[in-house]
Amino acid sequence: MTGLTENELSEKIIGAAIEVHQELGPGLLESVYEAALYFELHAQGLHVQKQVPVKTYYKGKQLDVGFRIDLLIEDKVIVELKTVEKISGIHLAQTLTYLKLSKNKLGIILNFNVKYLKNGIKRVVNNL
Numbered sequence: 001m002t003g004l005t006e007n008e009l010s011e012k013i014i015g016a017a018i019e020v021h022q023e024l025g026p027g028l029l030e031s032v033y034e035a036a037l038y039f040e041l042h043a044q045g046l047h048v049q050k051q052v053p054v055k056t057y058y059k060g061k062q063l064d065v066g067f068r069i070d071l072l073i074e075d076k077v078i079v080e081l082k083t084v085e086k087i088s089g090i091h092l093a094q095t096l097t098y099l100k101l102s103k104n105k106l107g108i109i110l111n112f113n114v115k116y117l118k119n120g121i122k123r124v125v126n127n128l
Contacts, residue, residue: 006106009046009077014121016040017110021117030081033112034070037081047074054101069098078107087111087122099126 004012020036034050041048054067071079080095087109095107104126111120 004074004076006076009073010106010108010123012044012046013037013041013073013077013079013108016044017112017121018117021112024112026083026113026115028083028112030070030083030112033081033083033110037079037110038071041071041073048072049075052102054098056101067098067101069102072102072104076104076106078102078104080107080109082109082111082120083113084111085113087120092122092124095124096126099124 017037020033020040024032024036038048038050049072050070052069052072054069056063056065056067069078070081073079078095078098080091080098082091084091091109095109099105099107107124107126109122109124110117114120
């Protein structure tokens with residue numbers, strides 16, 4: 001399915017996330033939602049990577065700082081999973097930084113700690 005656009009992937013990711021949220025509900029650890037969403041997206045035939053290291057450079061030298069993308073779908077869309085009261089500015093900044101460092105255009109923050117997942121979805125766009 002590598003020919004899908006970021007927007008087409010976004011639809012599939014959000015659909016799968018809603019299914020995971022309906023099945024598990026709020027209140028679990030991020031790692032549980034990560035495993036379930038990985039399972040759902042992989043079952044759809046998508047190429048999904050978990051805990052992808054983000055290369056970070058300072059003055060030309062790669063730093064070993066341990067930034068990790070929760071899920072990377074089809075090498076195009078970053079998914080950051082949260083279980084917080086609400087998505088804040090720092091979550092948006094983190095995702096935008098990951099997009100810039102990885103040279104991707106679209107990130108999706110999914111906050112599973114809400115009654116209805118539609119209230120916990122935020123798209124983040126890197127205008128490169």
